Amino acid sequence: MRLFLKEIRDLKETEVEIRYKEKDTEVENLVSAVNSVSDRLPAVTEGGDNVLLIVSKILYFDAVDRYVFAYSADDVYKVRKTLYDLEEEYASRSFVRISKASIVNINAVRKISPEEGRRLRLLLTNGETVIVSRGYVSGFKTAIGMKGDA
């Protein structure tokens, strides 16, 4: 295996490209190693166990009272970060703010439909629905590549 490192000052974030002839154990180990560095978020399960969540598997974050929860397809985890921090940190990872209390993973959105009061209804891959508040519709549209005021 050959390792190349290249400094590109224009890049917004570090990129890793793995070139392989065949996806064997070595490649999979490399992918997990890269993921373990960049794609993990410390969280607490309902039972109180500390876990590392795979960020791309999180469907949305929701703030309830003073706590922030991460929702995966099947579970809910408590996260020790503020929504503001998560929004800043994961903006480049397809996460976008959709209300004062929620951030959604765009990749987890299955369908967008209209909601009363110029809001949007997002159907997620696990069948749950979240609402985009009126004030965040423009930001959501920009995030998916549309003009915010279109």
Add this chain to the structure above:
Amino acid sequence: MDTKRLSESVRKAFLISTSLFSLTVVLIALVFALAGELIFPSMMIRVFIIFTVIFILTSLKVYISGTKSALKIPYVVINLIFLPFYMGATLSGLFLFNNELTVSNLFVYVLLFLATFTVVQLISYFTQKTKTDKMNDALEIYKKEHRYNGDEE
């Protein structure tokens, strides 16, 4: 019953109903001022009763709209389900203590209310639906460009 969501629904409904009530009172006052007549106290009582019922209906509607099963159907369906109740509240308020209105008038009002409400709701829904269809197209393109986890290309 989710008490937190219920109180939030009541708060929202209160804001909507009081805004509409104030607007209606101002409009009635303007009409009567232009006509140079005095507002009858019974009319204000009627308006108050109408908006109290509307407040209760709206609280219920907002609460039901937030349930999981309601989120699976288009919001316009919920609005159309509540349509007869809103119509009942408004028309019974108009006809209560009012001897001038007849059954034929009631029929006209019911038709007018049904037609206006349904058409406005459907136009509004389908206009928004056209926009969200475009968003769904943009979402598909986005997903193709930003695959999960930067997986395989």
